[in-house]
Amino acid sequence: MINDEFENLINEIKKIKGLNKKTAERMLIDFIENKDKLNSFIFKLEEIQKTYGVCEICFYYTFNGQCFICSDPIRNQEIICVVATINDAINIENNKKYKGLYAILGGEINLVRSVSPDRLHINEIFKRLDNKPNTELILALNSTFEGEVTANYIGNIAKKQNIKVSRIAKGIPTGGMIDYMDESTLESAFNNRKKYGGKQ
Amino acid sequence: MINDEFENLINEIKKIKGLNKKTAERMLIDFIENKDKLNSFIFKLEEIQKTYGVCEICFYYTFNGQCFICSDPIRNQEIICVVATINDAINIENNKKYKGLYAILGGEINLVRSVSPDRLHINEIFKRLDNKPNTELILALNSTFEGEVTANYIGNIAKKQNIKVSRIAKGIPTGGMIDYMDESTLESAFNNRKKYGGKQ
Structure with missing residues (x-):
């Protein structure tokens, strides 16, 4: 015992x-x-x-007040990538391709676990967009039920406020085998197909 | 980045x-x-x-000097179960079947990683057996290469000193499917077979 x-x-x-x-x-x-x-x-x-603490603008981790991403003038100030967690942002940063800013929600809408929209940093995102009509939101949210709900919620507000908003593509992950893909992934992959040489 | x-x-x-x-x-x-x-x-x-600290007799975790297993007079003092780590002992304790004592080695012999026998609590085990000729050692070591080496090492000393020593059985784990078993597990399972009703 x-x-x-x-x-x-x-x-x-x-x-x-x-x-x-x-x-x-x-x-x-x-x-x-x-x-x-x-x-x-x-x-x-x-x-x-x-x-350590969290950035007062985007809620990424930081040593003092603003994080190194928000305080970097070279980064594109007109794209804000919306992610659920700091870990998601780290993952995208590790990829070294994205050069815009972030907005960390601090979770996903999950009514079963009492995570309502007001418990996430959603209002802060739209405050950042005041007087910045050219800014685009890229929703990099999980392809789960909670991710979908959160994306829809933010997408709807953006539409009402006439803000540019996009969502990262869904499809077959790199190294993924068609044989093992679920129906919904395959459907997304077909719908998001791109031109690929030859006669179009 | x-x-x-x-x-x-x-x-x-x-x-x-x-x-x-x-x-x-x-x-x-x-x-x-x-x-x-x-x-x-x-x-x-x-x-x-x-x-917290480790028990001075068996090296299990404890609050003060001796652990609650070593200081329990009801437990069988003539069986010592030899395990590699405290976690292994916890696993056996959770099973609530074993009622003897323990000896925690603090690892397994691993010459590649410079874990030689003198870095484990092996000497302490045999010191505990001084003037206790009826004590049995049960080797509950992993079925890995390092576990085998450690079991052999301790088993050899025990044999030379004429100490009773046994090793827990190897075989198919509960819920294991024959189809997925490796050769060596199957061989051990056959060699360790037990009588099971019918004509023997």
């Missing part, structure tokens, strides 16, 4: 995003067995606590 | 057992976005740092 206090600790640790019970358990044991590792980890966390 | 300092932080975090780069990244973002969560996590870690 595992100790109750120990079980509680694991449950506390697994509240952190990305951790499941097994990971939390391994982490905790590693800390107990290696006090030096635990000490330097606490030190690192205290550093994060003091120096 | 992701920030260098941020990348370094992720690399620091993923040194903790059980975390990969993606998990470390998610964890870090969660901490940056939710400072309250980070604060209470640091508090929890400081508590672990102060109150």
Whole structure:
């Protein structure tokens, strides 16, 4: 029988995003067995606590006030990529192709889990667009039910306010095999087909 | 492009057992976005740092000196289950069937990674057996190359010192399908077969 206090600790640790019970358990044991590792980890966390925060404009991570993306004058100020989480923005940044700005929602609309639109940074996006009629919103939201709901919600407001809005294409992922694709992916892939040499 | 300092932080975090780069990244973002969560996590870690340690007899986790297994007089003192990690012992404890003691090695012999036998708690096991001729060692080690090497090493010492030693059975895991089993698992399963009703 595992100790109750120990079980509680694991449950506390697994509240952190990305951790499941097994990971939390391994982490905790590693800390107990290696006090030096635990000490330097606490030190690192205290550093994060003091120096990191979220950008006041786009809600990306930052060291001070504005993030390095919002404060970069070379980036295209007329495109704002709307993503659900900072992790999504990091993923797009790692790709090194996109050169516009971001707007991080801080989640997706999920009424089952009581995430209503007002709990996300949606109002802030439209405030940023005041007096900037040429700005385009690119919705880079997940192709899940929650992603669709969120995209529709933002898309509708944009339409009413006459704001340019687009959504990243859905289709077969790179390396994906037709044989394994679901119906809906295949349908999107056909609908989003592009010209490809030969006679059109 | 992701920030260098941020990348370094992720690399620091993923040194903790059980975390990969993606998990470390998610964890870090969660901490940056939710400072309250980070604060209470640091508090929890400081508590672990102060109150937890490893048992001086078996190297299981403990709050003070001896663990609750070693200090339980009801448990069978003449069986010692030898496992590689605290997590393995927790797994066996969760099963609630085993009622003996443990000896946690703190890893497996792995010469490629410079884990030689003297870096594991092997000597301590045999010291515990001094003047206890009836004690049996049960080797509950992984069925991997490193697990085999470690089991052989301990088994050989036990044989020389005339100590009772056994190893948990290898065979098909519960729910396992014959069709998917590798050759070596199948061979072990046949070799470890047991009587099962009918004419023997």
